[in-house]
Amino acid sequence: MRPFAYQVPGDAAAAVQTVTADPDAAFLAGGTNLVDHLKLGVATPGLLVDVTALTSDEIADNGAGLRIGAAVRNSDLAADPRVRERYPVLAQALLAGASGQLRNMATTGGNLLQRTRCVYFQDVTTPCNKRSPGSGCSALSVPGQRGGGWTRSHAILGASEHCVATHPSDMAVAMAALDARVHVLGPDGDRVVPVTELYRLPGDHPEDDTVLRHGELITAVDLPASPIAARSLYRKVRDRASYAFALVSVAAAVEVEDGVVRDARIAFGGVAHAPWRARRAEEALRGATAADASYRAAADAELADARAVDGLDGGNGFKIPLLRGTLTAVLRELAVEEA
Numbered sequence: 001m002r003p004f005a006y007q008v009p010g011d012a013a014a015a016v017q018t019v020t021a022d023p024d025a026a027f028l029a030g031g032t033n034l035v036d037h038l039k040l041g042v043a044t045p046g047l048l049v050d051v052t053a054l055t056s057d058e059i060a061d062n063g064a065g066l067r068i069g070a071a072v073r074n075s076d077l078a079a080d081p082r083v084r085e086r087y088p089v090l091a092q093a094l095l096a097g098a099s100g101q102l103r104n105m106a107t108t109g110g111n112l113l114q115r116t117r118c119v120y121f122q123d124v125t126t127p128c129n130k131r132s133p134g135s136g137c138s139a140l141s142v143p144g145q146r147g148g149g150w151t152r153s154h155a156i157l158g159a160s161e162h163c164v165a166t167h168p169s170d171m172a173v174a175m176a177a178l179d180a181r182v183h184v185l186g187p188d189g190d191r192v193v194p195v196t197e198l199y200r201l202p203g204d205h206p207e208d209d210t211v212l213r214h215g216e217l218i219t220a221v222d223l224p225a226s227p228i229a230a231r232s233l234y235r236k237v238r239d240r241a242s243y244a245f246a247l248v249s250v251a252a253a254v255e256v257e258d259g260v261v262r263d264a265r266i267a268f269g270g271v272a273h274a275p276w277r278a279r280r281a282e283e284a285l286r287g288a289t290a291a292d293a294s295y296r297a298a299a300d301a302e303l304a305d306a307r308a309v310d311g312l313d314g315g316n317g318f319k320i321p322l323l324r325g326t327l328t329a330v331l332r333e334l335a336v337e338e339a
Contacts, residue, residue: 002044012054012185012217019049020187020215027051027217029071029110032102037115041124042131055109055219059083065225070109070218074171075100077108087223089232089251090174096236097170099243109218111171112182112198115209116273117245118165119150129162130206139164139311151311153247156319157272157303163206164309166270167199168245173269174234176277177251180223186216195221199274206273228253228263235330236269237322246270248323254285254334261285261294261335266327268302271319278302281327290335292328299324 009015019025024046028034037043056069059080066082077083078094098106120126120138127136140148140161154164172195180195198210212218223229232253238244249269255262264285266278281302288294303324308317 005047008050030105030107032106033114066223068221072108074106075103089234092234093170093174114169116165117168133207150313151309152313156306158201160202163202173267173275174251176267176275177265183220185219196277202273250330252330256290256335295328295331299327
């Protein structure tokens with residue numbers, strides 16, 4: 001681990017000024033992602049600026065939903081009665097996301113800014129365009145070997161020739177389905193970014209995970225009031241029941257009336273470089289009969305541009321039917337609850 005300096009500024013504005021002025025500085029909150037990367041040599045900041053106590057750790061009714069402070073711990077957010085009642089998909093996603101010990105440390109802001117858990121990103125001995133731009137993607141092409149590497153966990157949507165990694169956050173998938181809005185403090189003041197616009201697809205610059213500029217700090221997240229969100233569900237499919245990231249996941253909320261889907265909110269995890277808002281699937285569902293055939297058709301509409309990647313481990317083509325089946329099962333369960 002590279003030696004680093006450590007500072008605790010007096011307030012969030014001072015923290016922003018400190019990090020903005022130093023290109024080698026980074027924010028530190030719960031540290032559940034960053035500390036791993038420090039140990040692995042993936043992240044090598046010269047200065048850590050501790051913001052743990054500089055943003056709110058409260059969940060408050062704001063007259064139009066809930067405002068979640070960036071320092072709210074994942075365990076507290078999952079246990080909050082208002083979240084469990086009004087936004088059950090979010091509580092379920094948080095509980096599926098990590099062990100109790102990690103949830104007690106991880107913060108809302110930090111969870112949104114997790115970096116990929118791609119094996120090559122975390123292995124500094126291998127080429128990775130996200131970690132070292134221009135070095136190559138070991139999942140797609142291994143030096144000295146014909147073809148790519150291990151791709152089973154990688155993206156089927158929105159990937160590029162430079163990166164096929166997936167975003168690891170379960171919480172972010174639920175927030176994408178809930179139309180959450182992220183409050184950001186930067187050197188030029190405050191701004192609000194819809195969570196669906198916070199993340200970047202890899203394109204030619206997979207090293208840039210989000211639209212945040214260096215020095216910008218997440219201070220809070222707003223969940224809008226949404227009657228549809230009260231009937232919502234998160235399902236995560238993984239290799240084992242704990243300590244595993246999603247192969248695919250679905251966050252969904254639906255409104256069914258007289259056997260017809262009137263409205264839907266859907267997001268996918270484990271399949272893209274960002275939490276994937278499934279707007280094609282939502283559009284296909286509106287006005288459709290609440291039945292498996294409609295659910296599969298909605299999945300196929302969203303998966304029309306899905307692309308599997310071959311690899312040493314058999315590739316990730318299985319994710320396409322797995323996601324179709326998972327979405328169908330989730331929507332079926334929600335429609336039954338509504339009836």
